[in-house]
Amino acid sequence: MPRRAIFTLCCTLLGAASASAHPEIEAALGRLNARIAAAPTEAGAYIERGELYTRHEEWTAAEANFLVAAELAPAHPRLDRARGALALARGEPASARQMLDRAVAVSPTDHEARVLRARAAAALGDTAAAARDLAVVLDALPSPPPELILFHVGLLPPAAALVQLEAMMARVGPALVLQLRALEFEEATGRVDAALHRLGTLATQSERPETWIRRRGDLLSRHGRAAEARLAYAAALAAALALPDWLRTSPDTRQFIAELRPLVNPST
Amino acid sequence: MxxxxxxxxxxxxxxxxxxxxxxxxxxxxxxxxxxxxxxxxxxxxxxxxxxxxxxxxxxxxxxxxxxxxxxxxxxxxxxxxxxxxxxxxxxxxxxxxxxxxxxxxxxxxxxxxxxxxxxxxxxTPPVVGPAKPTRIWVLGDPGTKGKTQEAVRDVYYTFTGKKETDLWLMLGDNAYPDGTDADYQKAVFEMYPQTLRTAPLWPALGNHDAKSANSITQSGVYYDIFTLPTRAQAGGVMSGTEAYYSFDYANIHFICLDSHDSDRSAGGAMMQWLKADLAATQRDWIVAYFHHPTYTKGTHDSDKDSDSAGRMNDMRAIFLPVLEAGGVDLILTGHSHVYERSWLLDGHYGKSDTFAAAQHVKQTQDGRADGTGVYKKRRGRIPNAGEISVVTGSAGHAGSATKPPPLNHPAFFISLNEPGSFVIDVDGLKLDAVFLNDKGAKRDWFTIVKE
The missing domain is CATH 2.60.40.10 (Immunoglobulins)
Structure with missing residues (x-):
């Protein structure tokens, strides 16, 4: 190992050790230190230690460990991903992207690397590249979480985003946050009736339908369908009044009812 | 023969x-x-x-x-x-x-x-809605695989006796040190076989579990081991992820958040889901649980921005206001290897030096029928009516005895550097809770009654 790298590492580790006072970090660090002491040429241990420092925002110590790993095993399959994650966390997307390009080239099925590269690309304004990476990941994962789906559709034009959302909901189920985003896209693309239908479905599926029915009224009102809006508000009011006493008389339901009454009868 | x-x-x-x-x-x-x-x-x-x-x-x-x-x-x-x-x-x-x-x-x-x-x-769980006496066992940071974990377990088994556990929660760091399959085998499957086969386990993700799991790809040991409701199969609103979810049991609504790995921003998917989930429930009780505490002065310090990469700050400043406005009654967390139980609180979202009892304590009694009185809340969805925050992160180990944690957060009524687990009994509109240490002593207890 080059002396310069060892020197850099020693200096930064000393600094980091004083900064990381938490016992759990120290415990994990202790285990890794012991591993490195036993096998000082094991690049994977340096990468793990670098990742530990990255998680705890000890950037310099993280970089120093990755530097040593790079000296020991420049082609280690996890190294570029780890360094890319660090660069991204430090707000250096261009540098992150270069490393993550290499990581994905080495391991095309490394989904974490692709997601990180998508973040870097998005930060650099290259939404098309970010969307491509996310599409690959979404196709590959058996049950992609809403966060990833929303990240992807946020990079697409509204009409394409809506198609993608529908496709994902057909696959993973109509998670509420996906439906909320679909409602936004439906309204943005002028598909008001589709949005109304979606709100109707949400209302019938909910134990507290009144809020969804009121949203129907709000949507109708925003699009100049005043008479239909009043009917929706009346239905929302009826649903709220039908709640059991202990819920109907709660402060937020009382306020909800008070807000609805003038919408049902604008003259009052 | x-x-x-x-x-x-x-x-x-x-x-x-x-x-x-x-x-x-x-x-x-x-x-x-x-x-x-x-x-x-x-x-x-x-x-x-x-x-x-x-x-x-x-x-x-x-x-x-x-x-x-x-x-x-x-x-x-x-x-x-x-x-x-x-x-x-x-x-x-x-x-x-x-x-x-x-x-x-x-x-x-x-x-x-x-x-x-x-x-x-x-x-099987009862029909959702009507009350049914319910016993819940809560384990925070249990997975050390050692004598302390066994002692905490055995104390609970003795305590509960023939009374069955209806469900149990794990608040994260379920298997040390890295949440690997081998860690889970020792720390969970070989530690609690009898409870595992008789009562459904509802876990949360901790930082140690996350060393071998990834919420964004829903992959890794934690996600492989557990089958959690992504489609609101057990009640609540569909989250679409096993990282955070909700479920109903009788008249109780449980909400599990991912304080470690999922987006914790105010506009993030988890927050949007949480708001909708809270708005939709009609249950009498709402219990939220996740790994990183909103307040602690135990083996972690919620005042330090760098501690746990700001996750405790996020849960306190971003999520706690929504939980309190949504009428949550009880917030259970771990991560800090101590037991800390708050007063009935509302509105404290800053560091500990901004805590003002006159402003943030909704009821000043100790919550005990044999003390200065139980907590009383109105039945129904009452925003900001007060919640009890419980840090119970010592089911596997407590903080160091030689270098004890400060345990001086003013939001807490009681703070203990002792191993133990937390037990909740809900009976209709009454909730009793007790912290049992590893020696079998009831070291804290309180009651909330809804009227």
């Missing part, structure tokens, strides 16, 4: 887990995602084989069978069309248990306790 021995052998054979003689069950069975009418039973074998659960209302008549597709060593079988609030007996194996004969019926009815012969039982 005489006739009696032969009959006994037949009875044991009929009631044993129907695995091939060469197959060993390495893990489980364990219960997941329980609803009033369905339940997932999982187990692991040392060789691949079919997955069959035989079950029935009588221990000696396991007349129903459900088989999952495929041949595997990781068995996941979902039972459906169950009756709410009903005890079922079951066994697992590669083939269905043969129908009982008069001889096996007679013998197995007289046999020893179920675990001895591989026939176990569970009680």
């Amino acid at each position: 005489n006739t009696r021995l032969l009959l006994f052998a037949l009875a044991v054979f009929a009631a044993a887990p129907a695995t091939d003689a060469a197959t060993t069950i390495l893990r489980g069975p364990y219960l997941q995602s329980a609803t009033p009418t369905s339940l997932v039973i999982r187990w692991r074998t040392d060789t691949t084989e079919a997955s069959v659960v035989s079950y029935g209302l009588e221990r000696n008549a396991l007349t129903s069978n459900t088989k999952a597709e495929g041949i595997t060593a990781e068995h996941v079988v979902q039972l459906t069309n169950l009756k709410p609030g009903t005890r079922y007996h079951y066994t697992v194996g590669p083939v269905a248990v043969p129908p009982p004969t008069p001889a096996t019926e007679k013998k197995s009815a007289a046999a020893d306790a179920p675990p001895k012969n591989g026939v176990f039982s569970f009680v």
Whole structure:
């Protein structure tokens, strides 16, 4: 190992050790230190230690460990991903992207690397590249979480985003946050009736339908369908009044009812 | 072999887990995602084989069978069309248990306790809505695999005696040090086998679990081991992820958040889901749980921005206001290896030096019937009516005795540097909670009554 790298590492580790006072970090660090002491040429241990420092925002110590790993095993399959994650966390997307390009080239099925590269690309304004990476990941994962789906559709034009959302909901189920985003896209693309239908479905599926029915009224009102809006508000009011006493008389339901009454009868 | 021995052998054979003689069950069975009418039973074998659960209302008549597709060593079988609030007996194996004969019926009815012969039982959750006395066992940061974890477990077993645990929560860091499959095997599956096969476990993700799991790709050990509701199968609003979810049990709504790995921003998916979930529930009680505490001065310090990369700050400043406005009654967390229990609080979202009792304590009593009085709340959705925050992160170990944590956060009524677990009993509109230390002492207790 080059002396310069060892020197850099020693200096930064000393600094980091004083900064990381938490016992759990120290415990994990202790285990890794012991591993490195036993096998000082094991690049994977340096990468793990670098990742530990990255998680705890000890950037310099993280970089120093990755530097040593790079000296020991420049082609280690996890190294570029780890360094890319660090660069991204430090707000250096261009540098992150270069490393993550290499990581994905080495391991095309490394989904974490692709997601990180998508973040870097998005930060650099290259939404098309970010969307491509996310599409690959979404196709590959058996049950992609809403966060990833929303990240992807946020990079697409509204009409394409809506198609993608529908496709994902057909696959993973109509998670509420996906439906909320679909409602936004439906309204943005002028598909008001589709949005109304979606709100109707949400209302019938909910134990507290009144809020969804009121949203129907709000949507109708925003699009100049005043008479239909009043009917929706009346239905929302009826649903709220039908709640059991202990819920109907709660402060937020009382306020909800008070807000609805003038919408049902604008003259009052 | 005489006739009696032969009959006994037949009875044991009929009631044993129907695995091939060469197959060993390495893990489980364990219960997941329980609803009033369905339940997932999982187990692991040392060789691949079919997955069959035989079950029935009588221990000696396991007349129903459900088989999952495929041949595997990781068995996941979902039972459906169950009756709410009903005890079922079951066994697992590669083939269905043969129908009982008069001889096996007679013998197995007289046999020893179920675990001895591989026939176990569970009680399905009751119909959602109406109250039912419910016992909940809460373990924060249990997975040290050591004597302390065993002591905490055994104290609870003695405490609960014959009273059954209806469900149990793990608040994260369920298996140290890295949440690997081997860690889980020792820290969870070999530590709590009897509770795993009789009561559904509802876990949260901790930082140590996240070393071997990734919420954004829903992959890794934690996500492989647990089957959690992504489609609101057990109540609540559909989250679309196992990282955070909700479920109902009788008149209680439980919300599990991912304080470690999922987006914690105010506009993030988890927050949007949480708001909708809180708005939709009609249950009498709302219990939220996640790993990183909103307040602590234990083995972590919620005042330090750098501690846990700001996760405690996020949960306090971003999520706590929404939880309180949504009428949450109890917030359970771990991460800090101590026990800390707050006053009935509302509106404290800053560092500990901004805490003002006159402003943030809603009721000044200690919450004890034998003290200055229980907490009283109005029934219904009352925003900001006050919640109790409990940090119970010492089910596997407490903080250092030689260098004890400060335990001086003013939001807490009591702070203890002791191993232990937390037990909740909900009976209608009354919630009793107790912290049991590893020596069997009740070190804290409180009651909330809704009127």
